[in-house]
Amino acid sequence: MAEPLLDVRALSKRFAGSGDGVFAVKEASFTLQRGETMGLVGESGCGKSTLARLLLNLIIPDQGSVVIDGTVFTGAPRRAQRKLRRRVQIVFQDALSSLNPRMTVGVNIAEPMRLQGLGTATERRAAVRALLDLVGLRAGDSERYPHEFSGGQCQRIAIARALILRPDIVVFDEAVSALDVSIRAQILRLMLDLQQRFGLAYLFISHDLGVVRRVSDRIAVMYLGRIVELGPAEELCRAPLHPYTAALLRAIPIADPRRMRVNDLGLTEGEAARPDKRMPGCAFQPRCAQRLPRCAHEPPALATLSTGRSVACFLHSSADHSTGLTRSDVP
């Protein structure tokens, strides 16, 4: 495989707090190829937004690094960092609050270009016009203010702003979560069209595995700061390896009363522990129906199986067996 466009190497970030503080992200590693979409899924507090901010160098990791196209982004000299920053952009959940309310839409969209010192005012205006057209808004909208637009339209504006520097990678952090179903489909379609057109790589972060499955080539599942499973989207959803991935999938209500009623919803013991709680073993182990004695003492590392899929779970550890089979196959 070619050198990845994005290489995330063992990122860890701890926030100060009582005791040992809070491990928001622990040893997260993955790669992203040009034109690929990686879905990052997990429940609230699992560290997915912190991971996004680490990728963008908006916060500095305690350990690990982010490498873009062979160049280290983390801790790079200012000038290099500034240039690399053009290549990764982000779209947030709440589009309206991510836009400056006192700037017109046109100025908002052009702002990254201005901050990077790129183009003349005329060139920036032309770029804004082209982008508005691209995201399905009118050229005249550039003179209006963000509050005049609906949630879905604001998300289009935020996408236009993310694209003005012609990035290679766009991070979508719960970017469609606040939108109604009919609008969500519009924005997802726009994202997929833009990706095809420009060969963009996406990191699509969401708590909603259904949506993640729809748009992603591969999916990484996070639980309490760690990536616990990573693999091709369809395989991961069809035959999850990690008990937590399986629990997530079973808990999603299917929009078909013939396929699922409330008594078919899978129930998982307990709730996620607070991330500041010290846990020597696997973080999911207290809720896991398949836990082994060692799970309480040793944290399983994310290991790649012979199938190419990765999972952090002793049920699939290569020490027991190397093919990623189910527990009943373990002697």
Add this chain to the structure above:
Amino acid sequence: MSSADDVVLEVRDLRTRFGAAHGGIVAVDGLTLQLRRGCTTALVGESGSGKSATALSIMRLIDPPGAIIGGSVRYDGRDLLSLDEIAMRHVRGARIGMIFQDPLTSLNPALSIGGQIAETILAHETVQRGVALQRAVALLERVGIDHAASRAADYPHHFSGGMRQRVLIATAIACNPEIIIADEPTTALDVTVQAKVLRLLHDLQQEMQASLLLITHDLGVVATMADDVAVMYAGRIVEYADVDSIFHRPRHPYTQALLGCMAGIEDDRQAPLEPIAGAPPDLRALPPGCRFAPRCTQALGSCQQQEPALQRLSATHHAACLRLDAMVDG
């Protein structure tokens, strides 16, 4: 939808305005709905469609200058809309329990959770405080709070989001209501927690043979929970049917489009994403005729002139669409 004797509550032609008489909006415009004993009715729609306004109207919790400007809510042989405030207070919280989306803001942060549940009981029944507190502990146990006796003394911030929602459910069922109204009860919860809260709501409702009015924008939640479904769009019900008909024989173009969006999103990677073009109308400037017509791919010329009424298609299926009128008449 059903024989008159299992109907516990009947809303007829409800109209509710938010804001002042001039310049306000009519958030609910002519809504008719029946809640059946022991059954779950889902009220589904996108934001601003009037789902929550309907719930608040049934509970008579519309803040002035907003007001309920028409219709009736028949419950227990009376019209709730014509009760005086004292009589209404005996219904609200006692006969009809309510659960909101955000448990943290609907719980009193300065009162222990046991105390809050006891207070609900004391507001409606003449029992001693000690008895009410004992019942509160029993209720907490029933909704799945471990160590209920000691946790009753804890405050809302000591609980996780899912546990707070359980506390709120305990409060809602404290007086054994006949009707439970739950407004987006699991929207703020993680999916593994949502599954458990949905199951709890369902089990309690079955046990109590209560009617559940479940307000949600999530079609997955609707499909798993509902017996009857009312689909709202811009303040009106556009389709009202049993759950199987809604998902397998939807007749209104809006319901069809909504399900199409979901299928594209959730089901099949290869299936095209088929968004509904445009956005719901501004309630201040409604289009003439059918409110969905400007976004409807099946609209006829007459759709822009005439507002369709909810038509009976079968004993359990109603839809408001002129194309169906033509079929029914012909």
